[in-house]
Amino acid sequence: MKRILGERKLYLFLLVLSMVIFPFLVGQSGYFMSLFVTACIFVISAMALNLLVGYGGQISVGQAGFLSAGGYAVAILSQKFGLSIWLLLPLAGVITAIISLVIGLPAVRLRGHFLAVATMGFGLSIPQIALNWESLTMGYNGMSVMRPPWLSGDLPFFYLIVVTTLVVAWIITNIVKSGMGRAFVAIRDSEVAAQATGINVAFYKTIMFVISAFFTGIAGGLYAYWFGYVSPQDFTILTSLLILGMVVVGGLASIPGAVIGAVLFTVIPHFTDAFIGVTNIVIGIAIILIIMYRSEGLVSLVNHVRVPGKDDRVKGGV
Amino acid sequence: MQIIVSGLIFGFVYGLAALGLVLIYKTTDIVNFAQGEMAMVTTFMSFVLLSQLGMPYFVAFALALLFAALFGMIIYHVFMKRVQTSPPLNQMVLTLGLFLVINGIAGLIWGYHPRSYPEAFAGDPFQIGSVFITFNELFMVGLTFILMLVFYLIFRYTRIGLAMRASSQDMVAAELMGIKVSHVFMSAWAIGAVLGGVAGIMTAPFIFLNTTMMMDILIMAFAGAVIGGFISLPGAVVGGLIVGVYENLVSYYIAPELKMVYTFILIIVILYVRPQGILGGPKFVKKV
Numbered sequence: 001m002k003r004i005l006g007e008r009k010l011y012l013f014l015l016v017l018s019m020v021i022f023p024f025l026v027g028q029s030g031y032f033m034s035l036f037v038t039a040c041i042f043v044i045s046a047m048a049l050n051l052l053v054g055y056g057g058q059i060s061v062g063q064a065g066f067l068s069a070g071g072y073a074v075a076i077l078s079q080k081f082g083l084s085i086w087l088l089l090p091l092a093g094v095i096t097a098i099i100s101l102v103i104g105l106p107a108v109r110l111r112g113h114f115l116a117v118a119t120m121g122f123g124l125s126i127p128q129i130a131l132n133w134e135s136l137t138m139g140y141n142g143m144s145v146m147r148p149p150w151l152s153g154d155l156p157f158f159y160l161i162v163v164t165t166l167v168v169a170w171i172i173t174n175i176v177k178s179g180m181g182r183a184f185v186a187i188r189d190s191e192v193a194a195q196a197t198g199i200n201v202a203f204y205k206t207i208m209f210v211i212s213a214f215f216t217g218i219a220g221g222l223y224a225y226w227f228g229y230v231s232p233q234d235f236t237i238l239t240s241l242l243i244l245g246m247v248v249v250g251g252l253a254s255i256p257g258a259v260i261g262a263v264l265f266t267v268i269p270h271f272t273d274a275f276i277g278v279t280n281i282v283i284g285i286a287i288i289l290i291i292m293y294r295s296e297g298l299v300s301l302v303n304h305v306r307v308p309g310k311d312d313r314v315k316g317g318v
Numbered sequence: 319m320q321i322i323v324s325g326l327i328f329g330f331v332y333g334l335a336a337l338g339l340v341l342i343y344k345t346t347d348i349v350n351f352a353q354g355e356m357a358m359v360t361t362f363m364s365f366v367l368l369s370q371l372g373m374p375y376f377v378a379f380a381l382a383l384l385f386a387a388l389f390g391m392i393i394y395h396v397f398m399k400r401v402q403t404s405p406p407l408n409q410m411v412l413t414l415g416l417f418l419v420i421n422g423i424a425g426l427i428w429g430y431h432p433r434s435y436p437e438a439f440a441g442d443p444f445q446i447g448s449v450f451i452t453f454n455e456l457f458m459v460g461l462t463f464i465l466m467l468v469f470y471l472i473f474r475y476t477r478i479g480l481a482m483r484a485s486s487q488d489m490v491a492a493e494l495m496g497i498k499v500s501h502v503f504m505s506a507w508a509i510g511a512v513l514g515g516v517a518g519i520m521t522a523p524f525i526f527l528n529t530t531m532m533m534d535i536l537i538m539a540f541a542g543a544v545i546g547g548f549i550s551l552p553g554a555v556v557g558g559l560i561v562g563v564y565e566n567l568v569s570y571y572i573a574p575e576l577k578m579v580y581t582f583i584l585i586i587v588i589l590y591v592r593p594q595g596i597l598g599g600p601k602f603v604k605k606v
Contacts, residue, residue, distance in 0.1 A: 121582030284418030
């Protein structure tokens with residue numbers, strides 16, 4: 001036990017170290033830093049979705065809607081009111097969480113594919129609203145977002161994103177280990193049994209969506225700040241599918257799994273973008289192969305190497 | 319009136335696509351997100367036969383549907399059969415993977431330029447009462463109607479239909495009763511693909527042929543299927559019709575760009591009031 005714990009700390013240390021020195025490894029190249037930031041944004045989104053899908057057993061195909069909402073929240077509030085970034089990032093999360101109630105409240109009564117279709121409708125609707133509510137979102141043109149002067153350099157902002165990602169990962173890890181996390185798992189495994197043991201299923205299902213949306217909204221806000229621009233085409237239904245793919249490919253109900261999936265799906269386009277259309281084929285094939293031959297996700301390979309049975313991951317699927 | 323009739327005509331197409339989805343779901347318990355892309359490939363096949371090989375419309379139509387049936391069988395045999403007992407989420411994500419692959423390959427083969435697709439019958443619209451209809455639209459409705467009836471009768475009264483219903487209720491018991499479950503599932507996939515293909519060929523003249531053409535149709539078909547309850551065949555058609563009319567009314571009276579948003583609101587409202595859909599039965603809470 002001691003040995004494994006030590007190993008885990010070592011892994012974490014190496015991960016953080018590589019995140020810190022990354023900009024210098026690539027010579028502060030804007031392209032690679034953007035790639036890394038995109039990976040961080042997807043890591044946050046995938047972890048948030050994993051809370052919903054992996055731990056809570058609620059399918060969501062509309063995660064991109066939350067990303068858009070977070071991005072637009074930052075863009076609109078910073079343009080209209082000029083609030084500071086420290087206020088805006090949490091606010092992006094809060095606003096997205098409030099929007100998520102639109103889907104979180106009915107989700108209490110929905111299951112399986114009904115929920116999938118409802119969330120898909122949500123994910124499709126947000127870009128449509130952004131496109132057509134021109135007085136607020138400037139429609140097709142998108143909106144530009146200014147970073148505060150002291151963060152205008154890429155390097156400080158890069159570290160802000162890295163720190164945010166780590167903090168979110170830490171919070172989500174703790175949520176999963178808390179009583180709330182166990183309630184989520186109980187609901188996933190059997191709603192009836194969860195209710196019988198005194199878990200307020202309706203409350204926890206709603207709160208699941210709210211928490212997931214909160215973190216995804218923050219990721220959307222980071223995206224808006226980093227690229228300095230949001231438009232309705234940023235996060236489409238394909239993004240939602242990709243995030244779901246990341247969670248499943250990486251490994252359900254596993255935080256390292258979400259990280260692996262998110263990084264993998266961000267890196268694949270980097271190698272395949274030269275050929276139009278190939279990206280989707282490669283990602284699709286990756287998804288198919290993993291579902292067919294390693295349905296527990298890539299993280300099960302890592303766990304296989306470690307001593308089996310000593311892992312504190314909550315096992316099982318939806 | 320005109321708006322409602324046009325809505326109904328589109329509703330039939332959505333109903334057809336929804337029927338394919340529901341049939342596959344009802345029989346094999348898989349929600350097929352690749353349905354739209356399979357239909358898109360079928361439509362492209364018919365286009366190739368039609369315009370590049372110069373076949374007559376109905377020959378091309380029939381051959382394309384044959385292709386669709388084969389395609390459905392291959393998808394089932396190569397991919398779906400292996401995950402038949404996996405958790406539903408895995409199956410769903412697998413169809414999402416297929417969606418990406420099929421879409422990507424179609425893009426490589428046929429490119430990304432939209433092309434115009436011929437109608438089955440050319441001709442000016444004529445008037446019935448205060449409504450204008452074209453022959454092509456009549457053909458669409460008629461064909462949809464016949465197909466629905468045929469598949470409903472097959473499902474209800476033939477041996478293969480009985481086998482489908484048995485397998486959908488209990489795979490193991492059906493197998494023990496001597497039903498070749500894998501054949502039944504394969505035929506469900508074949509029929510589902512054909513229904514989707516017909517929907518694709520019917521809509522192609524209105525929205526141009528391209529690799530993303532079926533996205534909207536698929537989403538509307540999903541909406542129709544969900545509203546209908548997802549396990550009811552008549553429900554799928556009714557749901558499709560509701561979505562078609564509703565969408566047209568929204569386009570006309572509010573804004574055509576917002577029809578997706580309003581359809582989403584409709585889904586949420588209907589499912590909030592009736593979580594199992596309008597015609598959905600109590601096929602819930604299987605295990606504790």
